[in-house]
Structure formats: C-alpha cells, structure tokens
Amino acid sequence: MSDILESISAYSGTYLLIGFLLYCISFLLFVIAITGKKWSGSEPEAHGRRWGKIAFTVAIIGFAGHLLFFFTRWYAAGHIPTSNMYEFMTFLAMMIIFAFIIVYLLYRVLAIGAFALPVGIIILAYASVFPKDIQPLIPALQSYWLKIHVTTAAAGEAFFAVGFAGGLMYLLRTIDYRSKDKAARKERRWAEFTLYVILIIVAFVTTIFSFNAAGYKAVFEKQVTVTGKSGQEQQVTQQELYVLPPIVAPYDTDMKEMTPFLGIMKEPLFGAPSWLKGASAGRKLNTVIWSVLAGSILYGLLRLLCRKPLGEAASPLLAGMDPEDLDEIAYRAIAIGYPIFTLGALIFAMIWAHEAWGRFWGWDPKEVWALITWLFYAAYLHLRLSRGWQGKKSSWLAVVGFLVVMFTLVGVNLVIAGLHSYAGV
Amino acid sequence: MFENTKCDCGHQNPVGTTLCESCGKPLLEHTGEAALEMRYDGMARRSQKANPNPIDRIWRFFSSVKIAVYLIVITLLGSMLGTIYPQESTFINLDPSIYYETEYGLSGKLYYMLGLSHTYESWWFITLLMMIGTSLVICSLDRVLPLYRALSKQQIRKHHHFILRQKVSYEGPLPESHADRPAAWVEEAKAALRRKGYRVHLDGDGTALLAEKHRFSRWGPYINHIGLIIFLLAVLMRSIPGWHMDQYLAFPEGIPVKVPETPYYLVNEKFTVDYYQEDELVGSNKGKIVPKIYETKAVLYTCKANCDDPNLDPEFQEVHRQDIIVNKPLIYKSFMAYQFDYEETPLLRAVHVTLKDKIAGTDLGGFDLSMTRPKSSYNAGTYILELKGYFPDFGLDDRGQPITNSKDPNAPAFIFVIKGPGLAEAGEPYMYFPREIDKERFRQDQINGAIAGKLELGVNSMEDVQISAYTSYLNIRMDKAMAYIWVGAAISMIGLIMGFYWQHRRIWLRVDAGTLALGAHTNKNWFGLRRECADVLAKSGLTVDPKSLEKADEKKTDRQSAKFKGGPES
Numbered sequence: 003m004s005d006i007l008e009s010i011s012a013y014s015g016t017y018l019l020i021g022f023l024l025y026c027i028s029f030l031l032f033v034i035a036i037t038g039k040k041w042s043g044s045e046p047e048a049h050g051r052r053w054g055k056i057a058f059t060v061a062i063i064g065f066a067g068h069l070l071f072f073f074t075r076w077y078a079a080g081h082i083p084t085s086n087m088y089e090f091m092t093f094l095a096m097m098i099i100f101a102f103i104i105v106y107l108l109y110r111v112l113a114i115g116a117f118a119l120p121v122g123i124i125i126l127a128y129a130s131v132f133p134k135d136i137q138p139l140i141p142a143l144q145s146y147w148l149k150i151h152v153t154t155a156a157a158g159e160a161f162f163a164v165g166f167a168g169g170l171m172y173l174l175r176t177i178d179y180r181s182k183d184k185a186a187r188k189e190r191r192w193a194e195f196t197l198y199v200i201l202i203i204v205a206f207v208t209t210i211f212s213f214n215a216a217g218y219k220a221v222f223e224k225q226v227t228v229t230g231k232s233g234q235e236q237q238v239t240q241q242e243l244y245v246l247p248p249i250v251a252p253y254d255t256d257m258k259e260m261t262p263f264l265g266i267m268k269e270p271l272f273g274a275p276s277w278l279k280g281a282s283a284g285r286k287l288n289t290v291i292w293s294v295l296a297g298s299i300l301y302g303l304l305r306l307l308c309r310k311p312l313g314e315a316a317s318p319l320l321a322g323m324d325p326e327d328l329d330e331i332a333y334r335a336i337a338i339g340y341p342i343f344t345l346g347a348l349i350f351a352m353i354w355a356h357e358a359w360g361r362f363w364g365w366d367p368k369e370v371w372a373l374i375t376w377l378f379y380a381a382y383l384h385l386r387l388s389r390g391w392q393g394k395k396s397s398w399l400a401v402v403g404f405l406v407v408m409f410t411l412v413g414v415n416l417v418i419a420g421l422h423s424y425a426g427v
Numbered sequence: 428m429f430e431n432t433k434c435d436c437g438h439q440n441p442v443g444t445t446l447c448e449s450c451g452k453p454l455l456e457h458t459g460e461a462a463l464e465m466r467y468d469g470m471a472r473r474s475q476k477a478n479p480n481p482i483d484r485i486w487r488f489f490s491s492v493k494i495a496v497y498l499i500v501i502t503l504l505g506s507m508l509g510t511i512y513p514q515e516s517t518f519i520n521l522d523p524s525i526y527y528e529t530e531y532g533l534s535g536k537l538y539y540m541l542g543l544s545h546t547y548e549s550w551w552f553i554t555l556l557m558m559i560g561t562s563l564v565i566c567s568l569d570r571v572l573p574l575y576r577a578l579s580k581q582q583i584r585k586h587h588h589f590i591l592r593q594k595v596s597y598e599g600p601l602p603e604s605h606a607d608r609p610a611a612w613v614e615e616a617k618a619a620l621r622r623k624g625y626r627v628h629l630d631g632d633g634t635a636l637l638a639e640k641h642r643f644s645r646w647g648p649y650i651n652h653i654g655l656i657i658f659l660l661a662v663l664m665r666s667i668p669g670w671h672m673d674q675y676l677a678f679p680e681g682i683p684v685k686v687p688e689t690p691y692y693l694v695n696e697k698f699t700v701d702y703y704q705e706d707e708l709v710g711s712n713k714g715k716i717v718p719k720i721y722e723t724k725a726v727l728y729t730c731k732a733n734c735d736d737p738n739l740d741p742e743f744q745e746v747h748r749q750d751i752i753v754n755k756p757l758i759y760k761s762f763m764a765y766q767f768d769y770e771e772t773p774l775l776r777a778v779h780v781t782l783k784d785k786i787a788g789t790d791l792g793g794f795d796l797s798m799t800r801p802k803s804s805y806n807a808g809t810y811i812l813e814l815k816g817y818f819p820d821f822g823l824d825d826r827g828q829p830i831t832n833s834k835d836p837n838a839p840a841f842i843f844v845i846k847g848p849g850l851a852e853a854g855e856p857y858m859y860f861p862r863e864i865d866k867e868r869f870r871q872d873q874i875n876g877a878i879a880g881k882l883e884l885g886v887n888s889m890e891d892v893q894i895s896a897y898t899s900y901l902n903i904r905m906d907k908a909m910a911y912i913w914v915g916a917a918i919s920m921i922g923l924i925m926g927f928y929w930q931h932r933r934i935w936l937r938v939d940a941g942t943l944a945l946g947a948h949t950n951k952n953w954f955g956l957r958r959e960c961a962d963v964l965a966k967s968g969l970t971v972d973p974k975s976l977e978k979a980d981e982k983k984t985d986r987q988s989a990k991f992k993g994g995p996e997s
Contacts, residue, residue, distance in 0.1 A: 109954065138703050138717060145754040324974065330954055337951065341923040349916045358754045360765035360904040361673065362912060365547045366517075367510040377503040381496050387950075388466070388492040414510070 010074055018071040018092065024064030025123050031057030032115030036319050054112045061119065068096045079136040084152040086137055091129030097160035098122035105164050105335050114331065116319050118167040127207045147354035154346025159407050161339025168332025169400030174313050175320040175328055176394065193313040196401055202297030209296045213246050220244040220260040222252050242285055246292045250274050252284025329393050332400045333386065340379055347372040371410035378406050443471030449582050451589030462594040462978045465948050470573035490569035495562045502555045509546030512538050560659040567652045578642060583628050584635035585935050593946030595957055595976045601943050602968035609634045609938040612967060616936060619966045623959055635937040647926020654919025661911035672905040675767060680895030681776050682799050686903055689762060692743060696724040698769060698897035721769055723751045723899040727759055761905050768900040774836050778861050779891035782807035783883045798836035810847030817841055821865065838865045845882065859884045932956050953977065
C-alpha cells in the first residue's frame with residue numbers, strides 16, 4: 003500500500019501542472035461559451051449551456067488534480083503543505099477555485115468562470131515563483147492549529163477573491179466607454195489601472211520564469227557585523243542572489259558575479275539608496291522595477307492588439323448580464339467569506355498565538371494586517387447594508403478589499419518582516 | 428415642527444416612523460413607486476427623537492452607522508501606521524529612544540517622537556477602540572429594540588402601497604381556475620410556501636397571508652456585536668493590576684529562579700534539544716543546523732521557609748511538574764510558562780571541592796560549593812574556610828581592582844580565608860577559581876603566594892562538577908481575562924454565522940376582488956427570494972420570470988433620495 007502511495011506521491015508536481023493547464027483550458031472554454039453564442043449558428047442559449055457545462059467539468063477535473071497534488075505532497079512531507087510561500091499560495095489558489103465552484107453552483111453564471119478562474123490561475127502561477135522544496139517545520143509551526151488557522155484563513159480569503167472578480171465584472175459591465183464626462187473617464191482610468199496591476203503580476207511571474215529558464219544569475223556580497231545573543235560581535239559575509247538582471251544593486255555591496263544581460267549590461271545601472279538597507283531590500287526593488295517594466299510592455303502590446311482600453315475589450319464578455327446580479331454575486335461571495343475569514347484569520351490565529359506564544363494578540367504586522375482586512379470588509383458590509391452603498395461603490399470596495407488581502411499575504415512579507423517572516427519571500 | 432404621525436388606518440405612530448407600525452403604509456408621502464426603504468421596518472428609533480437634549484445628541488452621534496464606519500476606517504488607517512516599523516513591544520531590553528534613530532535615521536526618530544513606536548498602546552488608539560465599543564452598544568440598542576417590536580407584532584394584511592412598493596412585487600389577476608375562490612387560492616399558496624420552509628399566517632377571512640422564514644438571522648448582527656463588546660471589555664480588563672503579566676526570564680539548568688510578582692520558583696531541571704538530521708534537510712536549509720524540538724523539564728515550587736536568607740537553603744514545596752515545548756506551555760492555575768528560546772551556556776552550577784595537602788599529597792576533606800548561593804563558611808576536615816568575597820563573573824577594572832562583570836557564573840572566583848593547622852592564627856587568604864581556564868588566566872597560584880605551596884582546592888573528577896549546559900528562556904505569562912476573550916469571540920462567531928448564512932425572508936400576499944398583490948422582502952440574497960416567489964406563483968398556474976418581479980434599476984436612485992428625506996441618519 004505504502005509503495006503505491008509512494009509512487010503516486012512522486013508525481014505530486016505533475017498533478018499540479020495538469021490542474022493548472024486544465025484551469026487555463028476551462029477559462030478559454032468559458033470565454034467561448036459566452037462569446038460563441040453569436041457565431042455558432044445554434045441557438046445561443048443552448049450553446050451557452052453546452053459549452054458552460056464542458057468548461058465547468060474541465061475546471062472540476064483540474065480541481066481534482068489540484069487536490070491530488072495537495073494530498074500527495076502532504077503525504078510526502080508528513081505535514082500539511084501550507085508552511086511556506088509556495089505551499090500557501092498553491093493552497094490559496096485551490097481555495098479560490100473551490101470558492102468559484104461554490105459561487106458558480108449558486109448562480110450558474112458563465113461570466114464568473116471567465117473572471118474568477120483567472121484570479122486562481124494567476125495566484126497559482128505566482129506560487130510557482132517560490133522555492134518548491136519541502137522544508138522541515140520549525141518548532142513554532144508544529145501545531146495542529148497551524149493547519150486549522152492557515153486553511154480556514156485561506157478559504158475566507160478565497161471568497162474575497164471571488165468577490166473581487168464579481169466586483170470587477172460589475173465595473174466592466176457598467177462603465178460607460180462612450181461617455182465623455184469626467185466621472186466616466188475617471189472610472190475608466192481606474193478600471194484600466196486595476197487591469198494593469200494584474201498584468202504586472204503576470205509579467206512578474208513571466209520574467210522570473212524566463213530568466214530562471216535561461217539560468218540567469220548575479221551575486222553581490224557584503225560584510226556585516228552580527229551581534230550574537232551573548233553579546234560577542236562577528237563578521238559575516240552576506241550574499242545576495244539575483245535571478246533577474248540587476249538594474250539596481252543592493253546598497254553598499256560588492257559585485258561578485260554577474261551574467262551580462264543581452265551582452266550589453268555588464269554591471270548594475272545604479273545602486274539602491276542608503277535608506278533601502280533592510281534585508282534584501284535592493285533585490286526586492288530590482289524585482290519591482292522589472293515587474294513594472296515588463297507589465298507596462300505587456301499592457302502596451304495588448305493595447306496595441308485590441309486598439310481600445312482593455313476594460314472595453316473585455317466588456318463584451320459581460321454583455322447581456324444583469325448588473326444587479328453581478329453586484330449580488332460579489333456581495334454574496336464576500337458575505338460567505340467574511341465569517342470564515344473571521345474564524346480562520348482572527349479567532350483561530352488567536353488560539354494558535356495563545357498556545358504558541360502565550361499571548362492571543364501581539365500586534366505583529368501580519369496580525370495587524372489581518373485585522374485591517376477584517377475592518378475593511380466590516381466597513382464594506384456596514385456601508386452596503388446600512389448606507390445603501392451598492393453597485394459601483396460597493397464593487398470598487400470589493401476590488402480594493404482584495405488588494406488589501408494580497409498585501410496582507412504577500413506585501414507584509416515583502417515589505418515588513420515580523421514573526422510570520424519564516425514564510426519567506 | 429409638528430408632524431402628523433397618525434396613519435389612515437388609525438394607528439398613532441411615534442415621530443420618525445416611516446412605515447405605519449400597523450398596516451405598513453408609507454407615512455412620508457414622497458410619490459412614486461420606488462422600492463420602499465425597509466430598514467428596521469420603518470420603525471422610529473431613539474436617535475431620531477425631536478428636540479434632542481445633550482444626552483440625546485451623544486446617543487445620536489454614537490448610534491450613527493456613518494460615524495461607526497468612520498471609526499472603523501480611522502482605526503484601520505491608524506493600525507497601518509503601527510506596522511511601518513517594528514513596535515517597541517517586540518524588543519526585550521532595548522532603549523527605543525536610541526534604537527529608532529540609529530536603525531532608521533530621521534524617519535525613525537520622527538516615528539518614535541510621534542509615539543508611533545507604541546501605536547497600539549497610545550491614548551488615541553485606545554480611545555478609538557473605546558469609541559468603537561460605545562458605538563457597538565448604542566448602534567445595536569438603537570436598532571434592535573425597534574426591530575424587535577416591529578417583528579414581534581406584525582400585521583398580516585398590509586397596505587397595498589406597502590406590498591406593491593416592495594423591491595420584489597407582483598400584481599395580477601388570479602388564475603382562471605381560482606378567479607372566484609380567493610381563499611382556496613391563498614390556501615394553496617400557503618401549502619406551497621410551507622414546503623419551502625416558511626411559517627405562514629393567514630388573516631381572519633383567509634384572503635391575506637404573511638409567510639416568514641429565518642427571522643432569527645436578523646439577530647445575528649446584534650449577537651455578533653454583543654460578542655465584540657464582551658471581547659473589547661475583556662481586553663480592557665487586562666489592564667487591571669494582577670490580571671495580566673508578561674515577562675521573559677532565563678532559567679539555567681538546575682538553578683531555581685524566583686518568578687517576580689508570583690509566589691513561585693521555577694526550576695529548569697533539564698533542557699534538551701534535538702536537531703534535524705542532515706538527510707531531513709533539503710534546499711536552502713542543507714548544511715544548516717535546524718532545531719527540531721526543544722524541551723524544558725520544568726518544576727514549579729512554592730517556598731515554605733528560608734526564602735530570603737542567603738545563608739540557608741530555602742525549603743521548597745513542589746506544586747507542579749511539566750515538560751514545556753513550543754506550543755505546549757506549562758499551565759498551572761493562571762500561571763503559564765511558554766518555551767521562548769534557548770542558548771547553549773556551559774555554566775558551572777556547583778562543584779564538590781576537595782582541600783588537598785600539596786606536600787603530603789593527601790586529601791584533607793571536601794565540601795559542596797554552589798556558584799549561585801555560596802555559604803559564608805565551609806568546613807573541610809579540620810580546616811575552616813570563610814568566604815570573604817565572591818565574583819561570579821570575575822574581572823579587573825581600570826585600576827586593577829577585582830569586579831564582577833555580571834551575575835552569571837561565567838568566570839566564578841572565590842576569596843576564602845582558610846584557618847587551621849599550620850596556618851596563621853587569623854587565617855590566610857586563598858583565591859579559588861573553579862574553572863581551570865580561569866585559574867591559569869588569572870594566575871591563581873601567583874596570587875595566592877606562599878599558601879599555594881602548602882594547600883590546594885580542587886576537584887577530583889568530572890563527577891564532582893555540576894554544569895548547566897543550556898539556559899532555557901521562558902516567557903512567563905498570566906492572563907485572567909482569557910476566558911472572557913474566548914467567550915466573546917465565540918458569541919461573535921455565532922452571530923456572524925446566523926447573520927450571514929441565513930436570510931430573513933418575508934412574503935406578503937393579499938387578494939382583493941380577484942386581484943392578487945404580492946410583495947416580498949429579504950435582508951440579503953434577492954436572487955433566491957425572487958426564485959422562491961416565482962416558484963410559488965408557478966405552482967398555482969401563474970408563470971412569471973423571476974427577474975421581472977424585481978423593481979427595475981433606475982428606480983433605485985429614487986429610493987436613495989427617499990432615504991435622505993426619511994430621517995437624520997440611518
């Protein structure tokens with residue numbers, strides 16, 4: 003028996019890849035189900051139903067592959083695979099697909115597939131940037147509350163992701179791309195900016211992959227004085243490894259090794275400013291610059307291809323949809339996610355913190371940001387239920403809310419270090 | 428301003444009521460067919476009282492959801508500020524007035540000067556939390572009481588305006604088959620609604636109906652708020668002296684340490700650490716030393732006698748014994764000890780010293796010498812050793828005077844005066860370094876001079892030496908508010924689930940002269956409600972598209988403006 007499990011587990015990564023590809027196919031099928039209504043000659047309703055069914059089935063099979071990946075990796079590691087950034091992000095993506103499945107079953111709206119699936123796909127692609135090794139658990143992570151806290155929090159956040167997709171759908175459906183008045187123009191600009199941010203993430207993943215595949219490498223070194231626990235000082239050499247060509251070198255370091263980029267760029271264009279001296283700050287800045295550059299190029303190319311704002315290009319996917327239904331889908335997803343998020347990211351986190359560190363709340367940056375997320379959605383719900391903020395305003399909040407979620411998950415680790423820093427970026 | 432609040436049906440409503448408490452007729456005659464504002468069923472609330480006195484004004488301020496949202500947003504932004512740089516509370520033994528400037532420069536200095544280095548303990552942050560608490564109490568009371576009154580005395584036959592101006596509504600003739608038998612039709616609708624889980628009430632003549640389900644979900648938000656209030660109160664209670672304690676202490680193996688502010692002593696009897704094997708590590712961890720598990724065998728004592736006398740051994744009584752690992756703290760009553768960190772600190776704890784006659788090569792006698800609690804005199808055979816000075820961490824200051832660098836026995840040194848046969852009457856001084864390395868470094872034999880030729884203190888074998896190899900750092904905590912914190916969190920969670928996973932749905936039906944009027948309301952998930960209404964109508968032969976039941980979009984704007992006319996604040 004264990005032999006079989008062993009050999010099944012050996013292909014853990016392959017199942018994930020299959021899942022990923024099936025999600026992509028399912029996304030395309032959903033797009034065909036919506037846009038093909040006109041060209042397929044058959045009755046539009048029947049066409050939508052048939053292709054929608056196929057698309058959804060493919061998504062379900064992909065999800066099964068994803069689940070298989072999750073459990074085989076669990077088996078291989080001996081602990082639940084949610085303990086580093088790679089594992090957490092793949093899990094989050096899995097939960098987003100799960101949330102998509104639930105919301106799709108509730109509303110049976112094809113467009114959800116065309117918008118929620120890509121969110122899961124991008125998160126999954128983003129996960130693959132992080133090191134995939136199975137790592138041993140440090141003592142602080144050896145608690146079953148870890149499993150419960152991380153999984154529940156991710157499930158809640160996944161519904162927020164679907165809420166984000168719903169909000170974006172509402173906006174693209176209702177934004178007037180013909181009107182010349184100021185408010186409409188402002189709205190278009192922000193919607194475009196949201197899509198641009200998404201493209202930056204896509205570009206980030208793509209650049210990292212391309213340079214990794216090309217085997218690109220640059221190394222910087224720096225002497226630092228470290229003070230040990232008992233007070234003695236030591237000189238240590240710190241190395242900084244770049245996988246992207248260094249436009250920015252880390253502050254106050256020596257270049258040890260660098261593959262020339264395009265044969266032209268043989269040394270960094272400039273050094274990081276002195277205030278960016280935190281751990282790996284220079285490298286992170288470099289990555290951000292690359293992502294924005296590549297994202298802008300990607301956006302420009304798509305813009306050239308469509309010859310109109312990307313939001314306008316995507317809006318036919320939503321033609322004929324009732325905006326109020328979209329608004330409700332976004333709200334419903336958030337309403338389902340909110341109690342789950344409260345339980346997972348706050349209450350279970352408090353229980354675990356109490357068990358592990360003896361205080362249920364320590365104002366650690368990650369904890370604070372979980373609270374900020376919670377407060378943000380609390381404001382969203384109060385504005386919606388008691389102040390009548392529905393439609394546009396509510397959709398913008400749903401979009402911004404997910405940005406807050408992503409900052410809590412990724413930004414905090416990237417920018418602020420704290421107790422949760424062992425999740426590592 | 429005088430306002431007539433008497434409804435056509437004869438019911439006298441309190442000022443601020445928007446829908447008649449009895450028949451539901453809209454009292455504020457703004458025209459149009461826009462969907463009604465159904466919040467709290469149009470009941471008047473205390474905060475809408477005319478001619479408010481100062482207390483009413485405070486009440487009105489805190490009962491406003493707008494203010495509550497402002498408070499939430501300000502707290503949210505304030506919390507963000509606190510995450511820019513690490514908070515002071517994350518450091519142990521650190522001078523914040525220097526740290527922030529040296530570490531982050533000018534912005535760090537400003538951060539510290541603005542008090543953001545302790546954002547979450549600052550007066551303004553705590554004030555915000557208290558204001559949120561007040562807002563929770565007042566908002567809830569202001570709404571839950573009218574809502575309770577409205578829902579507990581609902582009239583079945585509602586005014587036509589009320590029914591047809593619901594967001595989901597329908598008006599049309601009864602199907603042919605029932606055209607002249609309205610009561611029979613209503614009876615069938617009742618059965619259909621029952622199957623969908625509604626509780627159905629018919630009015631006297633059987634031509635009007637109220638169907639309702641999951642009313643309890645309306646109490647969800649308020650139960651959630653009660654939980655949050657308990658939670659916030661519990662957090663505040665932690666500042667009562669004796670309710671909350673938090674300190675980090677070092678426990679070298681085998682040495683009892685008094686825990687300040689408690690009656691307890693804690694002994695780390697043995698500390699063990701296991702590391703991951705080479706083959707268990709992969710990737711970036713390869714070749715590193717990663718601890719797998721570390722454990723402190725801890726015993727908790729109370730002191731019975733001789734607690735403060737340095738010359739007498741205190742009498743301890745064991746009260747609790749437990750192994751502590753990360754995630755498994757020692758818990759005894761409200762006393763909690765968490766594994767926090769450890770350090771390899773090979774320290775001498777005690778030695779069994781033997782006094783030797785250096786010339787004859789014989790042992791003269793021995794005694795136990797503790798590095799942490801040395802006594803003032805010892806007997807070794809016929810010799811008496813009086814302790815004149817003890818330096819746990821021996822060193823010399825600028826003028827060459829002996830000092831101790833710390834309280835930890837890193838380099839213990841003892842100055843004895845030895846009295847006995849063959850020595851001067853007043854005794855002769857003898858300096859003793861138990862550690863061989865110190866003995867050579869500080870040249871013990873040269874310091875001692877002549878006596879070093881005659882007598883020597885030393886240990887015979889490693890069995891005579893007790894070492895504490897590790898110091899375990901424990902985080903000692905006491906938190907008497909925890910029970911309330913968990914109760915608050917649990918109540919809050921129950922409220923959230925009630926409120927979010929069920930929806931309160933109501934359907935009103937009345938038949939007048941063969942014409943059916945249906946209105947339906949829910950607090951969320953209109954999609955589901957529409958479908959249920961359409962299903963019920965379909966069962967009795969009226970086919971309608973669920974979507975067509977809902978009021979069209981453009982009318983919503985009217986509803987918004989109606990709201991602002993409706994009251995000072997909702």
